[in-house]
Amino acid sequence: xxxxxxxxxxxxxxxxxxxxxxxxxxxxxxxxxxxxxxxxxxxxxxxxxxxxxxxxxxxxxxxxxxxxxxx
Numbered sequence: 001x002x003x004x005x006x007x008x009x010x011x012x013x014x015x016x017x018x019x020x021x022x023x024x025x026x027x028x029x030x031x032x033x034x035x036x037x038x039x040x041x042x043x044x045x046x047x048x049x050x051x052x053x054x055x056x057x058x059x060x061x062x063x064x065x066x067x068x069x070x071x
Contacts, residue, residue: 007032008049021046030065037063 007029009022022039026032029048036046040063049058 003027005032005050005052007036009036010047010049033061033063033065037065 004025004027006023006025008020009024010020022036024032024035026035029050033046033048037043040046043063045060045062047058047060049056051057
């Protein structure tokens with residue numbers, strides 16, 4: 001059995017209507033979010049849905065995630 005999890009990313013406004021933007025299979029939450037933000041650099045907020053132990057979990061994530069550049 002694979003240790004990867006399917007993360008579904010959706011727009012925070014249109015997700016209630018079932019509009020997914022992207023589905024990414026990854027080993028971890030942070031890797032999945034970084035992969036998504038590389039594809040969609042203009043996104044600011046995204047809703048992430050995944051399943052753990054047959055329970056649906058969801059989180060609203062602010063993007064970008066990671067280190068901030070020094071000025």
